[in-house]
Each structure stands twice: as structure tokens, then as C-alpha cells.
Amino acid sequence: MSESWKVSTINDLDPVIKHMQNTLQIGDIVLFRGQVGAGKTTLINKFVNSIGGSNPNSPTFAIHNQYETSFARIHHLDLYRLTDDEDLYSTGLEDFLADKNAIIFIEWAERLSQTQLPRNRRVFKIHIDVEDQNRKIIWSTY
Numbered sequence: 261m262s263e264s265w266k267v268s269t270i271n272d273l274d275p276v277i278k279h280m281q282n283t284l285q286i287g288d289i290v291l292f293r294g295q296v297g298a299g300k301t302t303l304i305n306k307f308v309n310s311i312g313g314s315n316p317n318s319p320t321f322a323i324h325n326q327y328e329t330s331f332a333r334i335h336h337l338d339l340y341r342l343t344d345d346e347d348l349y350s351t352g353l354e355d356f357l358a359d360k361n362a363i364i365f366i367e368w369a370e371r372l373s374q375t376q377l378p379r380n381r382r383v384f385k386i387h388i389d390v391e392d393q394n395r396k397i398i399w400s401t402y
Contacts, residue, residue, distance in 0.1 A: 262400040268393065273303060276397055277310050286332045287360045289381055291369030291402060294388030299395055300367045301338070303386070308334055323351045326362075333362040339371040348372075377402075 265276050284290070292300040301318045308316040312330035318338060327334040335356045342348050348371065356364055357378055366372065369385070377383055383402035388395050 262398060264396055264398045267299070267395040267397055270302065270306070273306050276303065276399075277307050279399065280307050281310065281331075283384075284332075284363055285382070286363060287381055289357070289364045289366065289377065289383045291372075291383065291385045292365060292367045292388070293370055293385065295390060296340075298388040298390050300386075300388060303388070303397070304336055304365050304367075308336075324356065333359070335359060335362050335364045337364070337366045339366065339368040342368075342371055348376075 263279065265272070267273060267276070280290075292304070294300050305316040308327050308329060311332070313327040313334065316327055316336070317325065323338060323341070325336045327336065337351065337353070337356065339348065339351075342351070353376070356362075357376075360381070385398075385400050385402045387398045387400075389398070
């Protein structure tokens with residue numbers, strides 16, 4: 261199953277956010293893919309704010325941020341700066357993936373292999389394509 265949206269402004273994210281609110285459940289994992297500046301962090305921050313989180317920000321340097329919201333605990337990982345599997349495991353990734361009481365967002369998920377993801381969890385993929393100043397957000401089941 262796949263859905264997509266054309267996005268020109270941040271306000272165009274509202275239908276995507278609504279879809280995420282209606283679809284995601286505690287325990288889900290969402291893999292984000294897209295070039296630098298595509299809007300992965302912006303989408304995550306807007307979603308976290310929409311469910312009662314405060315002060316979400318990019319975990320590019322910290323690798324991991326956690327948000328407590330009225331809907332769920334959110335683990336937000338950004339794997340961009342990781343260079344190898346040793347870096348990946350030093351982030352505590354296994355612990356975050358084992359947390360079945362949270363929703364996990366992973367930016368730069370292409371740095372993971374399919375075998376590193378839990379098999380007993382729902383996994384979604386959000387890919388953001390940038391064309392000029394417009395974006396196409398594609399939501400699919402992994």
C-alpha cells in the first residue's frame with residue numbers, strides 16, 4: 261500500500277500529519293529517506309508538535325532525541341553522521357528498536373540493513389523526493 265502527497269509549503273504537510281496520526285500506533289517504526297534538506301526533520305517535528313510534544317529538534321549531532329507526548333513516546337534517530345556498524349551500535353539502536361512502547365522515527369534509514377529491523381513490528385517508509393521547490397512525500401509499508 262502506498263500513498264503520496266505533493267508539498268509546496270509547510271502548511272501542505274497537514275494532510276500527511278493527519279495520515280500519520282490516523283495510521284501510526286505505539287510500537288511502529290517509520291524509516292525516512294530523502295536527500296539533505298528534503299524536509300525529513302521538518303515533517304517529524306511537525307508531527308511531534310501535533311501530538312503534544314514540545315521543542316522537537318534535529319538529532320543530527322546527538323544522533324537520538326526522545327519526546328514524551330500525550331500520544332506516545334517518540335524515539336527520533338538521525339543516522340546521517342554514522343560511518344560504520346560500530347558507530348551504529350554505539351548509538352544504542354538495539355535498545356531503541358526494542359522499545360515496543362514507543363514510535364520510532366529513523367532518518368537516513370538506508371544505513372540500516374533489513375536484518376537490523378525487528379520482524380514483529382509494523383514498519384513504514386516515508387520517502388521525500390525534491391523537485392525544484394516542491395516535494396513529493398511517498399508513504400508505504402516496508
